[in-house]
Amino acid sequence: MSDDLRWKLGARTPGHEYKIFNTSFLEAYHPRTGVPKRFSLLECVDWVNVIAMTPDQRVVLIRQYRPGVDRICVEIPGGMVDPGETAEEAAARELAEETGYTAKRWRRLGVAAPNPAIQNNTLHSFLAEDAEPTVAQRLDGGEVVSVEVRPLPDVHAMLRDGRIDHALVIAAFAHLAFELPELRQ
Numbered sequence: 001m002s003d004d005l006r007w008k009l010g011a012r013t014p015g016h017e018y019k020i021f022n023t024s025f026l027e028a029y030h031p032r033t034g035v036p037k038r039f040s041l042l043e044c045v046d047w048v049n050v051i052a053m054t055p056d057q058r059v060v061l062i063r064q065y066r067p068g069v070d071r072i073c074v075e076i077p078g079g080m081v082d083p084g085e086t087a088e089e090a091a092a093r094e095l096a097e098e099t100g101y102t103a104k105r106w107r108r109l110g111v112a113a114p115n116p117a118i119q120n121n122t123l124h125s126f127l128a129e130d131a132e133p134t135v136a137q138r139l140d141g142g143e144v145v146s147v148e149v150r151p152l153p154d155v156h157a158m159l160r161d162g163r164i165d166h167a168l169v170i171a172a173f174a175h176l177a178f179e180l181p182e183l184r185q
Contacts, residue, residue, distance in 0.1 A: 003031075008028065012025070047114065047168070048081060049125050053152075057151070058152070059151075060095075063075075087108075091106070092128075099145075101134070103131040107127045109125040125171065
């Protein structure tokens with residue numbers, strides 16, 4: 001990284017605490033002019049998402065209402081990493097809680113910064129292989145989730161035509177595409 005691009009950091013001031021993130025403000029100084037700027041930040045815990053594949057190569061999807069866009073979205077299981085939990089543990093927990101599926105084999109697909117301009121967290125994407133329904137869903141009080149399984153080519157089509165448009169879900173499938181040639185088409 002070129003040092004002439006890095007801003008000199010000053011004081012960080014806490015903002016407000018919300019249920020799923022905190023805000024803060026960061027004083028920083030332009031690397032070339034020294035002019036100060038106040039950045040607004042969202043401090044979030046890390047997130048996980050899971051592409052769960054059944055033994056017959058179908059993908060476990062969920063549908064749930066998202067108030068930010070005021071519609072039902074097609075997604076993959078995922079959520080926040082709880083305190084004291086690894087990303088791998090959170091992925092397995094979220095898959096079981098949201099879908100009732102568990103998997104025999106797990107593989108890390110990759111990581112991404114969800115929005116590095118304003119957020120400090122990381123998204124960890126996993127592939128859960130040989131996933132099967134083995135437990136009851138354990139949704140929290142704020143979740144209403146329906147589960148469906150679709151062949152991978154159907155999911156590919158949904159990604160291409162916009163029926164799946166959640167950016168973090170697309171990021172997970174982008175990581176998967178590096179490994180599966182049939183998703184590169």
